[in-house]
Amino acid sequence: MEPALKNIGKLFIRLATSGMMLTHGIPKINRLFGDGPIRFSDPFGLGPEISLVLAIFAEVVCSILILVGFKTRLATVPLLITMLTAAFYAHRADPFGTKEKPLLFFVLFVAILIMGAGKYSIDGFKNKKRSLF
Template sequence: MNPTYHFGLLFLRVTFSAMMLTHGIPKLMNLVQGNLDFGDPLGIGSTVSLILTVIGEVICPLLLIIGFRVRLSAIPSIIVMGVAAFVVHGNDPLARKELALLYLFAFVAIALLGAGRYSVSRR
């Protein structure tokens, strides 16, 4: 397959995951510092919601950047962005939920397309 295609998959994985880290790392810092004040959109508890969000916004994007089990690693990020778009911002106008939707669509594309040649899993 065309090397440009594989570079495109790498570019998609790295750029969206790196941008997701800008949202997740502050949440990780709150978790590490014991600041567990976080929303509870699914009614499972704010601490559990924060931990799951950190997994979807930090741990899985890091796995996506290196290309480790990409299709599986994209699932938590898809779920977190789905909850952000349709539950947290469900009643908001499109402009407010647009960013979550963009991340959601990108992570769905990554899950469907896979890692490509330039990934740890491919080695």
């Protein structure tokens, strides 16, 4: 496989995975500012409000960072933790079919962590710029 094709593949995986994750994170923003008490899993004993804010940070902020390819590997870490928490805490009593979605996201974010952002990203542009000097 040519390097250009590999970088297009990295771009596709980044855009598709983080774009789909945003569809889970953005609705959580409404839950944060909605009427009534916040009802959200509290796996670390920090309170449902802080747990929701951490999930929003991972699913929205970190997904946007991955989408544009900025600090990509670092941005996968909160998402990996969030996906494992979703699969094994929030959905611990659910059948595997329900756990499967966060586990699939986990696998994709591990792949992004391993591969990096690629050439078509802010990280790639910064690395290219650095190598010119």
